[in-house]
Amino acid sequence: MVFVATLDVGTTTVRCFIFNAKCEVLGSSTERVDLLNPQPGYFEIEPESLWRKIVKVINAAVVEARLKPTDITSFGLSTQRCTFLTWNHETQEYYHNFITWKDLRANELVDQWNAGMAIKSLNIVSYGLYLLTRSNRFLAASVLKMMNGQITLRLLHSLENNPRLREALKRKKARVELLDSWILYKLRSGNGIDKNIDHISDITSATATGLFDPFTLSWSPLGKVLFGIEPWLLPKVVDNGYRYFGHIHPNALGPEWQNTFISIEAAVSDQTAALWGSQCFERGDVKITLGTGAFLNLNTGNDCHASLMGMYPLVAWQFRDIQERAQTVYCVEGASHDMGTVIEWAQQCGFFTSPMETSAIAESVSDTNGVYFIPSFSGLGPPINDHRAASGFIGITPSTTREHLVRAILESIVFRIVQLCETVEKESKYTLRLLRVDGGVSHNDFVCQLLADATGSCVERATSIESSILGATYMVGYNCGLWNSFDKLRRLRQIERTFMPRPEYYTSIRKHIVIWLKAIERFKNCLLRSRWNQSGIEVEASESIGS
Known part of the structure; x- marks a missing residue:
């Protein structure tokens, strides 16, 4: 009998599911991640608290499946990307908590580097090399900009502001862990019992960090040259079928697992996992994950796409053939980092008591009564690419109701996805006829139908x-x-519903999008910026107002 335990560690939840050979769910368990906010813009996870939740959900899922740990034959791991910590793995000393991909502590560094001569010179030189070589690698570098979502400047911020970390680096007693590499180390070493376990991260997690070059399939030398980040700090990058993942150590998950021998068969980032879950195996297939953020991923086959509009070239997955030659599939990604975040914020503000209500609330009115919402708690990604953009409503009048506001919120997150779809179509020359959606927000029928109407594409929900x-x-x-x-x-994929585009709504929706784009201009480059000291006290505030 085959029983697979799959662990998924996301931004808001830790989940474990137990499957049989027919891919039927036998048991599951979920715990909410304790996301810490020690200062405005800081988003952290305490590592040992997270580890306890990981152990808890794995054990609870096995119990719910009415199995014993010895029954589990294989294990798989899916994790959020660009969340990292630094530690001394030998002594288990952490130099800081996990700094998540939503963290904004490096905002000032992002501005400084993007306005500085180093990045500008890199852009100019790279464009010159592109003209000479026509290499997509240099084309991508010619428009390179630093972003908060990548690890690079958040890691640099830690190196500059953490004395314990700096001292450990001098003694070469620190290393950088991505979330997947840390979990793999804890599982494979028995929570640190075996100190000789190698330091590995799967290629789909590494490729999103901003420190990895997808064109050469290696850590970029720019990490050391520009930022002083030595390669030895970073994990060894392995493919998704790495034959030396090994086994879960018998001491990793509690006394019940002492006599187990469970093979770790796969480790993969959450967005690649979603590509596989949506079965986007062919060039031109696209999936849109509607979770904490929205992530559009288009399978580009063997081509590593160089974007000029902020889309990001990534390794979708990689395996090795019998001769150990890498077989690499690429994708291009566009992200809107505020999706489920916006809905959760609206719930906290009292617009509704449950996200499940939002579809009916939005459909209870025929339009937003001229109200538009800009969903940019983390700035606006491609094709706008303005991390200083502000969030807010515009067009509120005395006749505005709660229903209008809720509809404006849902429309805004769909309009951002439409932007991503149009950007990837323009750059890749693909026509997106089928959008496969997943994630918590895809439960929302209003969002899915509006997406189909606005893009003219079928929206498929499994x-x-x-x-x-x-x-x-x-x-x-x-x-x-x-x-x-x-x-x-x-053969395992089952479709719950396909939302067909309704052509009669297309023109009116496009008119709303045009007005919404004008509203965005009022919110661009106008974020009230604050600087905070180590005690969380505001020491300086400045406002940069866009046109």
Whole structure:
């Protein structure tokens, strides 16, 4: 009998599901992540608290499946990307908490580097090399800009502001852990018992950091040259079928696991896992994850796409053939970092008591009564690419109701996805005819139907929207021979509903999008910026108002 345990560690939840050989869920468990906010703009996770939740959900899922730990045969891991910590793995001393991908502490560094001569010179030189070589690698570097979502400047901020970390670096007693590399180390070493376990991260997690060059498939030398980040600090990058993942140490998950021998068959980032869960195996396939953020990923096959509009070239997945040659599939990604975040904020403000209500609330009015919302708590990504953009409503009048505000919020997050779709179509020359959606927000029928109407594309929602969990499980089965072809995996997908575009609504929706784009101009480059000292006390505030 085959039983697969799949762990998914996201921004808001830690989940474990137990599957059988038919990919049926036998048991599951979920715990909410304790996201810390020690200062405005800081978003952290305390590592040992997270580890306890990981152990808890794995054990609880096995119990709910009415199995014993010894029954579990294979394990898969899916994690959020660009969340990292630094520590001394030998002494288990942490130099800081996990700094998550939503963290904004490096805002000032982002501004300084993007306005500085180093990046400008890199852009100019790279464009010159592109004209000579026509290499996509240099084209991508010619428009390179630093972003908060990547690790680079948040890590540099830690190196500059953490004396304990600086001292540890002098003694070469610190290393950088991505979330996946840290979990793999804890599982494989028995929570630090075996100090000789290697320091590895899967390529799909590494490729999103901003420190990895997807064109050369290695850590970029710019990390050391520009930022002083030595390669030895970073994990060894491995493919998604890495044969030396090994096994979960018998001491990793508690006394019940003492006699277990569970093979780790796959580790993958959440967005690649969602690509697999949505079965976007072919060039031109696209999925949109509607979770804490919205992530559009287009499979570009063997081509590493160089974007001029802020889309990001990534390794979608990588395996090695029998001769150990890397077989690499790429994707291009566009992100809107505020999706579920906006809905959660609106709930906290009292607009509704449950996100499940929002679809009916939005449909209770025919339009927003001239109200528009800009969803940019973390700035606006491609094609706008303004991390200083502010959030807010515009067009509120005495006749504005709660229903109008809720509809404006939902419309705004759809309009951002439409922007991503149009950007990737323009750059890749693909026509997106089918959008496969997953994630918590894809439960919302209003959002899915509006997306279909606004893009003219069919929107497909699977029976299970847990695509990252499913995708990691599919990859486990693929690696261990349970489902050893994409055709066999395709038979497992079940569609719950397809939202067909309604042409009669297209023109009016496009008119609303045009007005919404004008509203964005009022919110661009106008974020009230504050500087905070180490005690959380505001020491300086400045305002930069856009046109």
